[in-house]
Amino acid sequence: MILVTGATGTVGSETVRLLSARHQPARALVRDPSRVAHRAGLADEIEVVTGDFDHPDTLDAALAGVGTVILVSPAVPAQEIAVVDSAVRNGVTHIVKITSKASPDSPVDRRRGQARIEAHLAATGLPHTLLRSNAYLQNLLALAPSVRQTRNFTMSAGDGQIGMIDARDVAAAATRVALAPAAHAGRTYRLTGPALITYGDIAKELSRTLGHHIEYRRISPDEHRAAMLRAGLPEAVATSNAQAFGLIAEGDAAWLTDEVATLTGAAPRSPQAFIAEHAAAFS
Ligand SMILES: NC(=O)c1ccc[n+]([C@@H]2O[C@H](COP(=O)([O-])OP(=O)(O)OC[C@H]3O[C@@H](n4cnc5c(N)ncnc54)[C@H](OP(=O)(O)O)[C@@H]3O)[C@@H](O)[C@H]2O)c1
Structure with missing residues (x-):
């Protein structure tokens, strides 16, 4: 089972659409189910679950039984770290993290935040793949x-x-990685x-x-x-x-890279x- 966070957002909604087109069993994590795009058109294999990054109990309920998480969000460190910690508690086996340029000493706060999330993810030892776009x-x-x-x-x-x-190509790459995660463990793709x-x-x-x-x-x-x-x-x-x-x-x-085509x-x-x-x- 694949879980997609931020499933009403730019990358997440397209990822859900692609998984639905493949009839891949997946969960779309949203805070407001009424905001799910084309919900009626989604395959039966897609389950919409309600959860909030700021409420870890809702994350635990959503992540139970999940194998792979596609982690996409506004990248607030405390929120993504809460998802990572819930994934560890629930025995998730792979995380595909959507990310951007990241460095602990960047002048850009957002990039320092991404670096904090990536460092936390690495420290858990959970197999993961970074999609740096x-x-x-x-x-x-x-x-x-x-x-x-x-x-x-x-x-x-x-x-x-x-x-x-x-961003639809980021979603396509995330989908491919999530469908065969073991082959991409420990890899960073620059998209x-x-x-x-x-x-x-x-x-x-x-x-x-x-x-x-x-x-x-x-x-x-x-x-x-x-x-x-x-x-x-x-x-x-x-x-x-x-x-x-x-x-x-x-x-x-x-x-520029050719990693979208490769994936x-x-x-x-x-x-x-x-x-x-x-x-x-x-x-
Ligand atoms: N934009 C760029 O040029 C760019 C480039 C490279 C990398 N990135 C990375 O892409 C990621 C953002 O992806 P995106 O553009 O697809 O994001 P987005 O469109 O802004 O979507 C954010 C998603 O997170 C959800 N969300 C926000 N707060 C939440 C909460 N408390 N609990 C549960 N869900 C919550 C939103 O739900 P609601 O619909 O309920 O608000 C929405 O589904 C970031 O990691 C960013 O660094 C972006």
């Missing part, structure tokens, strides 16, 4: 209201290149899309797809942080985001295909 193409959807309303967007990523990946792109390239692609000019307005990380705070983002999130975009401007996300047997989706598919959201 570049930035998700789905992040571009946050630009859609501005592009729609003003035909421009602001961003502090400068002209830094990014190996952006479609990216097929090409390096800049936000300037994204503006050009949006312009081509929409048939009118879309402008990328470059702002500094400090200006970006202030804009995110004005838009209502929590301070910690705005700070981490602005720091991460500042690093991207310096080349921090300019890495899934299919080429990763391209930024061009993503923008074409979501054109209506931007126009």
Whole structure:
């Protein structure tokens, strides 16, 4: 039995859809079952269970009888550590952790948090696999209201290149690993899309797809942080985001691998295909 956490989120919902398409017995852990996408269309093998990372008793109930956990969440250390500890208590045999760049001395709080979670997971001795991804193409959807309303967007990523990946390919990789976990124990896969792109390239692609000019307005990380705070983002999130975009401007996300194809047997989706598919959201 495979359990997917964060099953209403970007990666988790696609992972559940893929497991359902294979009629693979699986549990989707959610805090609100009414938020499960296309619930009526899910295979009988998919069980929706209610649980909250902040309430370990609910995790223990959900994890009983589970072999493999696909761990995806907003990556708050205490919450993911609670899932890992519950997995140990319940005899789970493998964890597939969705993660990002991580380092204990990163200036970005989120990356220090991922490093804490990964260190805890390693210390348990539980066999596990890390899927460390570049930035998700789905992040571009946050630009859609501005592009729609003003035909421009602001961003502090400068002209830094990014190996952006479609989160559906992260889900496909997680599914493949979870179906044959022993072969992937102790491995870290670095997942990216097929090409390096800049936000300037994204503006050009949006312009081509929409048939009118879309402008990328470059702002500094400090200006970006202030804009995110004005838009209502929590301070910690705005700070981490602005720091991460500042690093991207310096080349921090300019890495590509072919590990999606190695794991899934299919080429990763391209930024061009993503923008074409979501054109209506931007126009
Ligand atoms: N975005 C990127 O560019 C990027 C790049 C690389 C790696 N990553 C990694 O990807 C992961 C995030 O994946 P994602 O984008 O799929 O996440 P997401 O869309 O933000 O989804 C988060 C999920 O966690 C659930 N959740 C939140 N709090 C919960 C709680 N207390 N108890 C139970 N469930 C809870 C949410 O449920 P509700 O629907 O109820 O809120 C939702 O299903 C992070 O580890 C991040 O570091 C992201």
